[in-house]
Amino acid sequence: MRALRKVPQYAILILLSIVFLMPFLWMLSTSLKGGTDDIFSYPPEFIPKSFHWENYSKVLSMYPWGQFLKNTCLITFISMGATLLSSSMVAFAFARLRFPGREKLFWLVLATMMVPYYTTLIPQYILFTKLGWVNTLKPLIVPNFFGSAFYIFMLRQFFMGIPPELDDSARIDGASTWRVFWTIYLPLAKPAIITVCILQFMSAWSDFIGPLIYLHSEKNYTLTLALNTFRGIHYTDWHYLMAGTMMVSLPSLVLFFFAQNYIIGGISISGMK
Amino acid sequence: MRKLKRSTREAIEGYLFILPWLIGLVVFTVGPIVATLFISCTEWQLFGAPKWVGLANYVRMFNDPLFYQSLKVTLYYTLLSLPLGLAVGLALALLLFQNVKGQSIFRTIFYVPSVVPAVASATIWIWIYNPEFGIFNYILSKFGITGPEWLYSTEWIIPAIAIMGIWGAGSTMVIYLAGLQNIPRMYWEAATVDGASKWQQFWKITLPLLSPTTFFLFVTGLIGSLQTFTAGYIMGGGGGPLNASLFYCLYMYQQGWKWFNMGYASALSWVLSVIIFVLTLFVVKASRSRVQYDLM
Amino acid sequence: MKKLRSLAIAVIAVFLVSGFTMGAASKPVVLRAMTWDSAEGSEWARAVFEKFEKINPNIKIELQPMPDGYDDRLLTSLAAGTPPDLFLVWDYPSLASRGGLEPLDKYDINFSGINPALVAWNSYNGRIYGIPKDWTTQVIWYNKKVFDRYKVAYPQTGWTWDDFRNTAKTLTHEGDKVWGAALSFGDPYDWQNWFVMGGGDYLSPDGTTMKGYFDSPGAIKTMKFLTDMVLVDKVSPSRSILSASGGTYAMFSSGKLGMIHSGMWFLGYLSSRGLPADDYGAVVVPSPAGSKPVTMMNTSGWAMAAACKNKQAAVEVLKFLAEEGGQTQGEAGWAFPVSENAIKATGLLDDPNTRVFYESLRYALKSPGFLRTPEYMEKCSQYVSEAFDLVLLEKATPEVAMRQAVSKSEKAFGR
Numbered sequence: 001m002r003a004l005r006k007v008p009q010y011a012i013l014i015l016l017s018i019v020f021l022m023p024f025l026w027m028l029s030t031s032l033k034g035g036t037d038d039i040f041s042y043p044p045e046f047i048p049k050s051f052h053w054e055n056y057s058k059v060l061s062m063y064p065w066g067q068f069l070k071n072t073c074l075i076t077f078i079s080m081g082a083t084l085l086s087s088s089m090v091a092f093a094f095a096r097l098r099f100p101g102r103e104k105l106f107w108l109v110l111a112t113m114m115v116p117y118y119t120t121l122i123p124q125y126i127l128f129t130k131l132g133w134v135n136t137l138k139p140l141i142v143p144n145f146f147g148s149a150f151y152i153f154m155l156r157q158f159f160m161g162i163p164p165e166l167d168d169s170a171r172i173d174g175a176s177t178w179r180v181f182w183t184i185y186l187p188l189a190k191p192a193i194i195t196v197c198i199l200q201f202m203s204a205w206s207d208f209i210g211p212l213i214y215l216h217s218e219k220n221y222t223l224t225l226a227l228n229t230f231r232g233i234h235y236t237d238w239h240y241l242m243a244g245t246m247m248v249s250l251p252s253l254v255l256f257f258f259a260q261n262y263i264i265g266g267i268s269i270s271g272m273k
Numbered sequence: 274m275r276k277l278k279r280s281t282r283e284a285i286e287g288y289l290f291i292l293p294w295l296i297g298l299v300v301f302t303v304g305p306i307v308a309t310l311f312i313s314c315t316e317w318q319l320f321g322a323p324k325w326v327g328l329a330n331y332v333r334m335f336n337d338p339l340f341y342q343s344l345k346v347t348l349y350y351t352l353l354s355l356p357l358g359l360a361v362g363l364a365l366a367l368l369l370f371q372n373v374k375g376q377s378i379f380r381t382i383f384y385v386p387s388v389v390p391a392v393a394s395a396t397i398w399i400w401i402y403n404p405e406f407g408i409f410n411y412i413l414s415k416f417g418i419t420g421p422e423w424l425y426s427t428e429w430i431i432p433a434i435a436i437m438g439i440w441g442a443g444s445t446m447v448i449y450l451a452g453l454q455n456i457p458r459m460y461w462e463a464a465t466v467d468g469a470s471k472w473q474q475f476w477k478i479t480l481p482l483l484s485p486t487t488f489f490l491f492v493t494g495l496i497g498s499l500q501t502f503t504a505g506y507i508m509g510g511g512g513g514p515l516n517a518s519l520f521y522c523l524y525m526y527q528q529g530w531k532w533f534n535m536g537y538a539s540a541l542s543w544v545l546s547v548i549i550f551v552l553t554l555f556v557v558k559a560s561r562s563r564v565q566y567d568l569m
Numbered sequence: 570m571k572k573l574r575s576l577a578i579a580v581i582a583v584f585l586v587s588g589f590t591m592g593a594a595s596k597p598v599v600l601r602a603m604t605w606d607s608a609e610g611s612e613w614a615r616a617v618f619e620k621f622e623k624i625n626p627n628i629k630i631e632l633q634p635m636p637d638g639y640d641d642r643l644l645t646s647l648a649a650g651t652p653p654d655l656f657l658v659w660d661y662p663s664l665a666s667r668g669g670l671e672p673l674d675k676y677d678i679n680f681s682g683i684n685p686a687l688v689a690w691n692s693y694n695g696r697i698y699g700i701p702k703d704w705t706t707q708v709i710w711y712n713k714k715v716f717d718r719y720k721v722a723y724p725q726t727g728w729t730w731d732d733f734r735n736t737a738k739t740l741t742h743e744g745d746k747v748w749g750a751a752l753s754f755g756d757p758y759d760w761q762n763w764f765v766m767g768g769g770d771y772l773s774p775d776g777t778t779m780k781g782y783f784d785s786p787g788a789i790k791t792m793k794f795l796t797d798m799v800l801v802d803k804v805s806p807s808r809s810i811l812s813a814s815g816g817t818y819a820m821f822s823s824g825k826l827g828m829i830h831s832g833m834w835f836l837g838y839l840s841s842r843g844l845p846a847d848d849y850g851a852v853v854v855p856s857p858a859g860s861k862p863v864t865m866m867n868t869s870g871w872a873m874a875a876a877c878k879n880k881q882a883a884v885e886v887l888k889f890l891a892e893e894g895g896q897t898q899g900e901a902g903w904a905f906p907v908s909e910n911a912i913k914a915t916g917l918l919d920d921p922n923t924r925v926f927y928e929s930l931r932y933a934l935k936s937p938g939f940l941r942t943p944e945y946m947e948k949c950s951q952y953v954s955e956a957f958d959l960v961l962l963e964k965a966t967p968e969v970a971m972r973q974a975v976s977k978s979e980k981a982f983g984r
Contacts, residue, residue: 013379017379020385020386021385059412090290092288097284097287098284114546116545117500118502123304123306124649125646125650129555129650141295145519146296146300147294153492158455162567181530191452191454192455195451198447209710212635212638216653217631218633228635229635229636229637242393249390252392253384257378261377264448319667407813424809425807425808427962514958515958515959529946530641530644534947
């Protein structure tokens with residue numbers, strides 16, 4: 001009886017899965033097609049006439065991908081750790097500490113999200129030019145050490161959901177504020193922390209505009225930036241582009257697959273008492 | 274050392290904790306933002322010196338039909354995509370929060386579109402929406418309905434792009450999953466013991482305790498969708514048929530980066546920021562009573 | 570101990586200083602060159618620069634291809650005063666009128682080997698701003714197999730608009746999913762020559778107004794002719810079908826289109842997919858009965874920023890490029906070289922198809938719209954686009970749509 005009740009649930013899940021997997025399947029099949037294949041036929045052919053696995057090796061031979069991988073990893077991992085630490089600190093203060101002007105400052109945090117990216121692009125670029133950071137990885141890494149409004153907001157929400165009684169009892173035991181933050185709040189917000197990691201990884205890994213503007217020499221390129229040079233003006237070599245895209249997108253998926261269990265399997269609050 | 278008053282100490286600690294953000298604000302953010310405010314009061318063609326024109330750009334805006342058009346497009350899109358995105362994200366999270374065999378795989382599958390680059394997604398959607406051969410119209414034709422022109426129709430392009438936004442539901446789903454995880458299981462357990470149905474549990478426990486997450490997603494979703502750029506850029510390619518998909522930020526980009534009217538583009542940007550701020554303020558005030566961080 | 574430490578410091582200092590001076594003495598100047606071709610498409614650029622570096626070992630050129638986001642990257646760096654030293658430009662007025670480009674005619678560069686029409690298209694307001702890198706005219710490509718299938722005679726030079734229309738109609742067979750010609754009018758750029766042939770134009774020669782040109786009887790006649798072929802004769806696949814089928818070239822090369830209006834890029838498409846070029850023919854564009862054809866051209870060139878920090882070195886490269894005349898690229902078969910000698914050397918004139926491009930050159934539009942005013946995109950082109958959209962969506966007749974475009978343009982000019 002139990003299993004039968006699950007059937008509609010499974011049916012929905014499988015149906016949705018097909019819908020959600022379509023772009024990925026198209027990418028995969030395109031990456032295996034030959035250069036003369038009809039990439040865009042109607043309806044799309046999801047199964048290539050012949051499997052051109054060599055597309056992958058061809059793409060790998062076109063560029064120093066190892067260098068790009070190194071650059072991308074540097075940017076992604078450092079920014080991930082940096083933004084995690086800084087954003088959670090700031091979020092904790094907004095959630096739990098009382099200081100004058102807290103409301104107004106939080107509105108300021110929100111307000112920084114309300115300025116469209118393209119507007120501040122040129123002044124920021126000029127700023128970084130004056131700092132001499134153009135054509136280095138610095139503009140893409142350093143700002144993350146100072147918190148990101150989006151994550152600050154998100155972590156604040158999670159922190160506010162943690163019962164305040166917990167830090168009271170810790171303080172009675174003589175813990176400093178930093179101790180409370182580090183040993184109580186961070187571990188309890190593990191689902192949120194992991195989420196920040198996943199989202200930041202994704203965002204940094206696939207960032208295009210930032211690298212486009214700031215990284216000029218090929219030796220500094222990131223994976224996503226290099227991938228975009230496969231697009232031509234009059235036509236694009238879709239099979240190579242998709243093969244490259246498959247390879248570049250895989251780490252994000254793998255990370256998600258493993259990290260999601262930490263979101264769900266994190267410590268639940270009821271266990272703390 | 275003289276013992277400081279508790280509140281003073283907390284105040285100092287507060288500032289110390291937000292110091293990273295404050296420094297970043299001053300060094301990286303304030304300068305460029307103030308610069309754009311200044312630029313908005315000038316005529317600047319990207320090279321040479323900006324020329325001060327006061328509020329001329331703002332005056333120009335109120336007489337610009339494309340300003341209103343792009344605002345309309347963006348608001349319409351937000352109206353459609355925001356609730357849809359939240360609902361789908363929540364539904365997926367709920368579906369996958371319960372113990373389903375293979376849930377890890379399903380969750381990853383639903384997250385896949387977020388990882389797939391816009392190019393691949395756009396290609397698939399252009400196929401799905403194709404008036405002659407796409408799936409949507411094919412299914413509709415089975416019911417005897419002639420489907421619309423979708424991306425080539427001025428009336429349907431925005432709903433089409435909004436529906437496309439479902440695929441971005443992956444990150445919404447993840448955040449909702451984290452939010453669900455934060456709810457103490459004992460609440461549901463106690464409710465089941467008390468005989469409450471799943472539906473009742475959803476309305477009385479899950480949804481209220483998810484309200485901090487929903488609030489966050491709604492506010493950031495609002496701020497984000499009003500600044501939509503990529504979707505319009507890829508699908509409409511320059512504003513769509515008769516500017517039916519001329520998103521505000523796309524128009525701003527066009528003005529500044531294609532036609533070199535940087536001053537006007539900056540002015541457009543400020544007006545948008547103000548609109549976003551006002552709307553967010555409204556949403557926050559309205560949610561005051563509805564967001565609860567605790568069931569008690 | 571102290572003595573040892575100061576000795577160590579001294580030694581290190583000497584190394585550093587000598588390292589710097591040694592570097593300064595033998596360090597070559599490194600120039601950054603940006604192109605908008607894809608990685609594969611930039612191979613020719615690498616080849617040319619390698620040739621240059623062999624002759625000038627003191628100058629190294631770092632190539633930066635960036636097809637997607639080229640403008641964004643270029644404009645940001647120009648605005649901040651740190652542009653690449655050399656980059657490709659086609660829309661000279663936008664950058665030159667705002668002081669972004671360095672005029673090249675004041676340097677000792679030899680333009681004599683280059684076709685003057687090309688130099689004119691790489692200039693603005695009487696000053697030369699770019700070394701033409703290549704060019705192509707736009708012709709009518711026809712798919713011989715499609716013509717053979719429906720037993721239609723191949724088009725000949727000197728054919729008229731009516732011939733074109735009738736040919737397209739005869740080739741269209743909806744049941745077979747074959748269309749006569751691809752007419753989607755996505756980019757007004759590609760169609761300006763037709764309006765000029767018809768007796769009108771997009772805007773005035775001095776670029777100050779569309780009035781009297783885009784709403785002239787000749788222009789309206791042209792718009793009607795072009796759009797009737799789509800709306801009345803139905804010889805063209807719709808935009809949605811074109812995009813769903815992978816674009817014009819894909820449909821054309823798979824036998825679903827009889828004719829397309831395009832340039833030499835099609836050959837690049839064929840060669841990258843290993844398809845034979847013999848199945849296709851090229852012919853000069855048709856003209857209204859009794860008039861001469863006018864062809865559209867596409868050309869771009871290498872320019873130098875006014876804010877360039879390595880002008881001397883960059884000029885050396887530009888001189889070389891002007892002399893080389895695009896021969897390296899021409900050898901790759903993608904576009905025509907710019908100097909007569911290079912053209913002859915590549916043998917492109919021997920092929921009957923590519924020869925047509927060269928023949929079309931003498932009918933090239935004297936001055937394209939975008940070169941007449943820096944405000945062309947904002948105050949003209951977008952309204953031309955809108956007019957096409959209105960007519961194709963059947964929301965207005967050509968006359969109404971074009972009059973509306975003109976009045977919007979007048980308003981944009983402040984009148």
